[in-house]
Protein backbone atom coordinates (compact mmCIF):
# COMPACT_ATOMS: atom_id res chain seq x y z
CA UNK A 1 0.00 0.00 0.00
CA UNK A 2 1.25 3.51 -0.79
CA UNK A 3 1.60 5.76 2.26
CA UNK A 4 -1.06 8.41 2.52
CA UNK A 5 -0.14 11.12 5.03
CA UNK A 6 -3.75 12.09 5.54
CA UNK A 7 -5.32 8.72 6.09
CA UNK A 8 -5.37 5.41 7.84
CA UNK A 9 -5.18 2.64 5.27
CA UNK A 10 -6.60 -0.79 6.03
CA UNK A 11 -5.94 -3.57 3.52
CA UNK A 12 -6.40 -7.34 3.56
CA UNK A 13 -7.18 -7.35 7.29
CA UNK A 14 -7.58 -10.73 8.99
CA UNK A 15 -8.56 -11.17 12.62
CA UNK A 16 -9.22 -14.38 14.54
CA UNK A 17 -10.10 -15.21 18.12
CA UNK A 18 -8.16 -18.38 18.69
CA UNK A 19 -9.07 -20.62 15.76
CA UNK A 20 -12.24 -18.72 14.94
CA UNK A 21 -11.71 -16.37 12.02
CA UNK A 22 -13.92 -13.31 12.33
CA UNK A 23 -12.56 -10.89 9.73
CA UNK A 24 -11.09 -12.14 6.45
CA UNK A 25 -9.35 -10.06 3.85
CA UNK A 26 -11.14 -6.84 4.72
CA UNK A 27 -10.05 -3.72 2.84
CA UNK A 28 -11.60 -0.41 3.84
CA UNK A 29 -11.68 2.92 2.03
CA UNK A 30 -9.08 5.40 3.38
CA UNK A 31 -10.05 6.70 6.83
CA UNK A 32 -9.09 10.33 6.62
CA UNK A 33 -7.70 12.72 9.18
CA UNK A 34 -10.04 15.58 9.88
CA UNK A 35 -13.11 13.39 9.46
CA UNK A 36 -15.45 11.40 11.66
CA UNK A 37 -16.04 7.97 10.16
CA UNK A 38 -19.00 6.00 11.53
CA UNK A 39 -18.68 2.22 11.45
CA UNK A 40 -22.14 0.70 11.36
CA UNK A 41 -23.75 -2.69 10.87
CA UNK A 42 -25.86 -5.26 12.72
CA UNK A 43 -25.00 -6.98 15.98
CA UNK A 44 -22.19 -9.49 15.74
CA UNK A 45 -21.02 -8.29 12.35
CA UNK A 46 -17.46 -7.55 13.44
CA UNK A 47 -17.42 -3.79 14.15
CA UNK A 48 -15.75 -4.09 17.57
CA UNK A 49 -13.32 -6.66 16.24
CA UNK A 50 -12.24 -4.36 13.41
CA UNK A 51 -11.89 -1.46 15.84
CA UNK A 52 -9.78 -3.58 18.19
CA UNK A 53 -7.53 -4.55 15.29
CA UNK A 54 -7.11 -0.88 14.30
CA UNK A 55 -6.33 0.01 17.92
CA UNK A 56 -3.88 -2.90 18.08
CA UNK A 57 -5.53 -4.47 21.11
CA UNK A 58 -6.01 -7.73 19.18
CA UNK A 59 -3.45 -9.14 16.75
CA UNK A 60 -4.22 -9.07 13.05
CA UNK A 61 -2.70 -9.79 9.66
CA UNK A 62 -2.80 -7.40 6.75
CA UNK A 63 -1.81 -3.81 6.08
CA UNK A 64 -2.45 -1.10 8.66
CA UNK A 65 -0.70 2.13 7.78
CA UNK A 66 -1.13 5.65 9.03
CA UNK A 67 0.95 7.88 6.83
CA UNK A 68 4.36 6.24 6.80
CA UNK A 69 3.76 4.46 10.12
CA UNK A 70 3.07 0.74 10.02
CA UNK A 71 0.73 0.35 12.98
CA UNK A 72 1.72 -3.29 13.37
CA UNK A 73 5.31 -2.23 14.10
CA UNK A 74 4.55 0.35 16.79
CA UNK A 75 5.99 -0.09 20.28
CA UNK A 76 3.40 0.01 23.09
CA UNK A 77 4.44 3.58 23.91
CA UNK A 78 4.23 4.74 20.29
CA UNK A 79 0.86 3.05 20.02
CA UNK A 80 -0.38 4.78 23.17
CA UNK A 81 0.90 8.14 21.93
CA UNK A 82 -0.77 7.85 18.50
CA UNK A 83 -3.98 5.97 19.27
CA UNK A 84 -6.87 6.67 21.61
CA UNK A 85 -9.18 3.69 22.05
CA UNK A 86 -12.39 3.43 24.01
CA UNK A 87 -13.68 -0.12 24.35
CA UNK A 88 -17.36 -1.10 24.26
CA UNK A 89 -17.05 -3.01 27.52
CA UNK A 90 -15.37 -0.96 30.21
CA UNK A 91 -12.91 -2.60 32.61
CA UNK A 92 -14.21 -3.28 36.10
CA UNK A 93 -12.60 -3.87 39.45
CA UNK A 94 -10.36 -0.86 39.88
CA UNK A 95 -10.06 1.46 42.83
CA UNK A 96 -8.40 4.13 40.68
CA UNK A 97 -10.03 7.51 40.68
CA UNK A 98 -11.19 9.08 37.43
CA UNK A 99 -8.31 11.56 37.55
CA UNK A 100 -5.70 8.84 38.25
CA UNK A 101 -6.98 6.83 35.28
CA UNK A 102 -6.52 9.83 32.99
CA UNK A 103 -3.02 10.50 34.38
CA UNK A 104 -2.12 6.85 33.65
CA UNK A 105 -3.42 7.27 30.09
CA UNK A 106 -1.16 10.33 29.68
CA UNK A 107 1.86 8.50 31.11
CA UNK A 108 1.29 5.49 28.83
CA UNK A 109 1.88 7.76 25.85
CA UNK A 110 5.15 9.06 27.30
CA UNK A 111 3.77 12.46 28.27
CA UNK A 112 5.78 14.40 30.83
CA UNK A 113 5.29 17.65 32.76
CA UNK A 114 2.41 18.50 35.03
CA UNK A 115 0.20 15.53 34.22
CA UNK A 116 -2.27 16.28 36.99
CA UNK A 117 -3.00 19.71 35.55
CA UNK A 118 -3.36 18.19 32.06
CA UNK A 119 -5.71 15.50 33.41
CA UNK A 120 -7.84 18.09 35.19
CA UNK A 121 -8.08 19.98 31.88
CA UNK A 122 -9.32 16.84 30.15
CA UNK A 123 -12.02 16.03 32.70
CA UNK A 124 -13.11 19.68 32.59
CA UNK A 125 -13.44 19.45 28.79
CA UNK A 126 -15.88 16.59 29.33
CA UNK A 127 -17.77 18.41 32.08
CA UNK A 128 -16.95 15.74 34.68
CA UNK A 129 -14.57 17.66 36.95
CA UNK A 130 -16.80 16.87 39.92
CA UNK A 131 -16.12 13.16 39.36
CA UNK A 132 -12.34 13.57 39.29
CA UNK A 133 -11.70 12.11 42.74
CA UNK A 134 -14.37 9.41 42.61
CA UNK A 135 -13.23 5.76 42.39
CA UNK A 136 -14.21 4.41 38.97
CA UNK A 137 -16.09 1.45 40.43
CA UNK A 138 -18.48 3.76 42.22
CA UNK A 139 -19.54 5.68 39.11
CA UNK A 140 -22.74 5.13 37.16
CA UNK A 141 -22.58 3.51 33.72
CA UNK A 142 -22.82 6.84 31.92
CA UNK A 143 -20.29 8.54 34.20
CA UNK A 144 -17.91 5.63 33.67
CA UNK A 145 -18.33 6.00 29.91
CA UNK A 146 -17.43 9.70 30.12
CA UNK A 147 -14.27 8.88 32.09
CA UNK A 148 -13.34 6.22 29.55
CA UNK A 149 -13.70 8.79 26.79
CA UNK A 150 -11.51 11.18 28.83
CA UNK A 151 -8.81 8.48 28.90
CA UNK A 152 -9.09 7.99 25.12
CA UNK A 153 -8.84 11.67 24.19
CA UNK A 154 -6.36 12.70 26.91
CA UNK A 155 -3.31 12.65 24.64
CA UNK A 156 -5.07 14.30 21.68
CA UNK A 157 -4.14 11.22 19.63
CA UNK A 158 -3.82 11.26 15.85
CA UNK A 159 -6.23 8.31 15.67
CA UNK A 160 -9.29 7.97 17.86
CA UNK A 161 -11.27 4.71 17.89
CA UNK A 162 -14.48 4.79 19.91
CA UNK A 163 -16.76 1.80 20.38
CA UNK A 164 -20.34 2.94 21.01
CA UNK A 165 -19.15 5.79 23.25
CA UNK A 166 -22.63 7.20 23.80
CA UNK A 167 -24.59 4.00 24.50
CA UNK A 168 -25.10 4.82 28.20
CA UNK A 169 -25.45 8.60 27.90
CA UNK A 170 -28.41 10.93 28.21
CA UNK A 171 -29.38 13.23 25.35
CA UNK A 172 -27.36 16.22 26.56
CA UNK A 173 -24.21 14.18 27.13
CA UNK A 174 -24.62 12.42 23.78
CA UNK A 175 -24.43 15.74 21.98
CA UNK A 176 -21.64 17.07 24.18
CA UNK A 177 -19.59 13.95 23.41
CA UNK A 178 -20.31 14.06 19.69
CA UNK A 179 -19.29 17.74 19.56
CA UNK A 180 -16.04 16.82 21.26
CA UNK A 181 -15.47 13.90 18.88
CA UNK A 182 -16.06 16.16 15.91
CA UNK A 183 -13.68 18.77 17.35
CA UNK A 184 -10.97 16.08 17.66
CA UNK A 185 -11.44 15.28 13.99
CA UNK A 186 -11.37 18.93 12.97
CA UNK A 187 -8.12 19.27 14.92
CA UNK A 188 -6.62 16.64 12.64
CA UNK A 189 -7.45 13.26 14.13
CA UNK A 190 -8.74 10.32 12.11
CA UNK A 191 -11.81 9.28 14.11
CA UNK A 192 -13.64 5.97 13.78
CA UNK A 193 -16.75 5.61 15.88
CA UNK A 194 -18.94 2.50 16.12
CA UNK A 195 -22.57 3.56 16.32
CA UNK A 196 -25.90 1.75 16.30
CA UNK A 197 -27.85 5.00 16.24
CA UNK A 198 -27.97 5.79 12.53
CA UNK A 199 -29.52 9.21 13.17
CA UNK A 200 -26.46 10.08 15.23
CA UNK A 201 -24.21 8.81 12.45
CA UNK A 202 -26.06 10.94 9.90
CA UNK A 203 -25.85 14.00 12.09
CA UNK A 204 -22.20 13.82 13.06
CA UNK A 205 -20.26 11.58 10.71
CA UNK A 206 -18.56 12.76 7.54
CA UNK A 207 -18.26 9.23 6.19
CA UNK A 208 -20.00 5.96 6.91
CA UNK A 209 -18.63 2.46 6.52
CA UNK A 210 -21.18 -0.36 6.56
CA UNK A 211 -20.15 -3.88 7.53
CA UNK A 212 -22.23 -6.94 6.79
CA UNK A 213 -20.98 -10.32 8.01
CA UNK A 214 -17.54 -8.78 8.62
CA UNK A 215 -17.30 -7.67 4.98
CA UNK A 216 -17.43 -4.19 3.51
CA UNK A 217 -20.96 -3.61 2.27
CA UNK A 218 -20.80 0.06 1.33
CA UNK A 219 -19.14 3.35 2.24
CA UNK A 220 -19.65 7.03 1.61
CA UNK A 221 -21.42 10.10 2.95
CA UNK A 222 -24.23 9.12 5.36
CA UNK A 223 -26.96 10.40 3.03
CA UNK A 224 -25.63 8.27 0.19
CA UNK A 225 -25.18 5.15 2.29
CA UNK A 226 -28.13 5.09 4.71
CA UNK A 227 -30.82 4.19 2.23
CA UNK A 228 -33.85 1.88 2.20
CA UNK A 229 -31.97 -0.67 0.14
CA UNK A 230 -29.03 -0.71 2.58
CA UNK A 231 -31.39 -1.12 5.56
CA UNK A 232 -33.17 -3.98 3.80
CA UNK A 233 -29.99 -5.66 2.63
CA UNK A 234 -27.87 -5.25 5.77
CA UNK A 235 -30.39 -5.12 8.62
CA UNK A 236 -33.31 -6.97 6.99
CA UNK A 237 -35.39 -3.91 7.90
CA UNK A 238 -38.01 -2.47 5.56
CA UNK A 239 -38.29 1.30 5.99
CA UNK A 240 -38.40 4.57 4.16
CA UNK A 241 -35.61 7.00 4.79
CA UNK A 242 -35.60 10.76 4.72
CA UNK A 243 -32.54 12.95 5.06
CA UNK A 244 -33.37 16.55 5.92
CA UNK A 245 -30.06 18.35 6.08
CA UNK A 246 -28.13 16.36 8.66
CA UNK A 247 -31.31 14.98 10.23
CA UNK A 248 -32.27 11.42 9.42
CA UNK A 249 -35.73 9.95 9.76
CA UNK A 250 -36.27 6.22 9.41
CA UNK A 251 -39.92 5.20 9.19
CA UNK A 252 -40.61 1.45 9.31
CA UNK A 253 -42.78 0.26 6.43
CA UNK A 254 -46.37 -0.48 7.30
CA UNK A 255 -47.27 -3.99 6.39
CA UNK A 256 -43.65 -5.06 6.61
CA UNK A 257 -43.48 -8.73 7.42
CA UNK A 258 -43.92 -9.37 11.13
CA UNK A 259 -40.56 -9.40 12.79
CA UNK A 260 -39.27 -12.90 12.90
CA UNK A 261 -36.21 -13.43 15.05
CA UNK A 262 -33.25 -12.76 12.83
CA UNK A 263 -30.07 -14.74 13.09
CA UNK A 264 -27.02 -12.69 13.91
CA UNK A 265 -24.65 -12.19 11.01
Ligand SMILES: Nc1ncnc2c1ncn2[C@@H]1O[C@H](COP(=O)(O)OP(=O)(O)OP(=O)(O)O)[C@@H](O)[C@H]1O
Pocket residue numbers: 017020022041042043044045046047048049050088265
Ligand atom coordinates in the same frame (compact mmCIF):
# COMPACT_ATOMS: atom_id res chain seq x y z
N1 LIG B 1 -13.33 -12.59 22.52
C1 LIG B 1 -14.01 -13.27 21.58
N2 LIG B 1 -13.80 -14.59 21.39
C2 LIG B 1 -14.44 -15.28 20.43
N3 LIG B 1 -15.36 -14.74 19.61
C3 LIG B 1 -15.62 -13.43 19.76
C4 LIG B 1 -14.97 -12.62 20.75
N4 LIG B 1 -15.42 -11.36 20.65
C5 LIG B 1 -16.32 -11.37 19.65
N5 LIG B 1 -16.44 -12.60 19.11
C6 LIG B 1 -17.30 -12.99 17.99
O1 LIG B 1 -16.90 -12.21 16.87
C7 LIG B 1 -18.04 -11.84 16.11
C8 LIG B 1 -18.01 -10.33 15.91
O2 LIG B 1 -18.16 -9.73 17.18
P1 LIG B 1 -18.03 -8.16 17.35
O3 LIG B 1 -18.09 -7.87 18.81
O4 LIG B 1 -16.86 -7.68 16.59
O5 LIG B 1 -19.35 -7.67 16.63
P2 LIG B 1 -20.07 -6.23 16.65
O6 LIG B 1 -20.44 -5.93 15.24
O7 LIG B 1 -19.22 -5.24 17.35
O8 LIG B 1 -21.36 -6.56 17.49
P3 LIG B 1 -22.33 -5.66 18.45
O9 LIG B 1 -22.95 -4.62 17.56
O10 LIG B 1 -23.31 -6.66 18.94
O11 LIG B 1 -21.47 -5.07 19.54
C9 LIG B 1 -19.27 -12.34 16.86
O12 LIG B 1 -19.70 -13.53 16.23
C10 LIG B 1 -18.76 -12.62 18.25
O13 LIG B 1 -19.43 -13.71 18.81
